[in-house]
Amino acid sequence: MPEPESPLLVVGSVAFDTIKTPHGKQERILGGSATYFSLAASYFTDVRVIAVVGEDFTGAHEAVMTDRGVDTRGIQRAKGKTFHWAGEYGDNLNEAKTHLTELNVFEDFKPQVPAEFADSGFLFLANIDPVLQAQVRSSMPGVQLTGGDTMNFWIGGKRRELQETLKLVDILLVNDGEAKMLAEDNSLPRAAHKIRAMGPKAVVIKHGEYGATIFFADNKHPFRAPALPLDEVRDPTGAGDSFAGGFMGYIASQGKLDREVLKRAMFYGGVMGSFAVERFGTERLQSLTREEIEARFELFRELTHLE
Ligand code: AMP
Secondary structure, three states: OOOOOOOEEEEOOOEEEEEEEOOEEEEEEEEOHHHHHHHHHOOOOOEEEEEEEOOOOOHHHHHHHHOOOOEEEEEEEOOOOOOEEEEEEOOOOOOEEEEEEEOHHHHHOOOOOOHHHOOOOEEEEOOOOHHHHHHHHHOOOOOOEEEEEOOHHHHHHOHHHHHHHHOOOOEEEEEHHHHHHHHOOOOHHHHHHHHHHOOOOEEEEEOHHHOEEEEOOOOOOOEEEOOOOOOOOOOOOOHHHHHHHHHHHHHHHHOOOOHHHHHHHHHHHHHHHHHHOOOOOOHHHHOOOHHHHHHHHHHHHHHHOOO
16 A cells, blocks of 8 residues: 555546536536546545646636645646536436536547656546546556546446456446446346456445445455435535545545445545535535534444444
8 A cells, every 4th residue: 555645646527517406507617527536535635636628727717626735737738628518417316317428628638647746656547538547547657556437428338448447446436327337237246246357356336325335355245334314415416526535535544445444435435425415516525624524424423323
């Protein structure tokens, strides 16, 4: 394992999202897998981002990350428009219906790892084209723990490439539908087992508002972390990436990877996911305090604790 507090590098999408939920609609607000991930992780450790944006991405957008201390020197600016995703949630807030995926500047993106980022001990391959994920992992020989994410868009569109990338991932985080699709198996434990045979040593399966389960490398019994029953979910977008940010950020802050650290990381993932969905876009993740995070962690403990 890397030293505790060795920086955490994320590669993923920085996006503009058009989102409709039963609580309203917002056009082209800042989103993207790397954005949610880095904001959530920034409460735990030093975070660095690699991504690409277009000419419509302003200094004010970038300040959302830099104000949280996120190192954005790996964000390339390209001619053209920033990645744009449009989606909608109906009454089932666990599932986004994608209306539009405009890759734009991602079409020609060649990820470059700035020299200053080469000493990152932790890497997270957030949801983007698996070919780009693999390129970044391969250019970072010093990385000692790699987390990864993906989605149905890539499982369906680039399965072969994704399988190559999975060989480079230590812990994969996916939601349950994606796990079943990737493993082509409707039983979650069997799907987790099959995914582990593809490369990852541990698999975290997210169940939206019902929590998440980690299947460990040693194949012993899995561990389930709850999700907080919230009165109101305004916008589920980014819940998965924020979970991953809390999960990886906590691991990076500890610098060791035993079962207890992983279990607490599952709780911190749930905590950050629960904050993300309380407001549209990244709003809630921009101005949290460590005290609020710890208070919610206690709520999560109480939710499941048995004397
Ligand atoms: P989630 O945490 O799963 O809700 O992810 C939400 C984020 O994923 C949104 O902010 C989108 O911009 C981003 N996203 C959606 N589709 C893709 C895709 N195909 N590649 C990369 N990022 C995506």
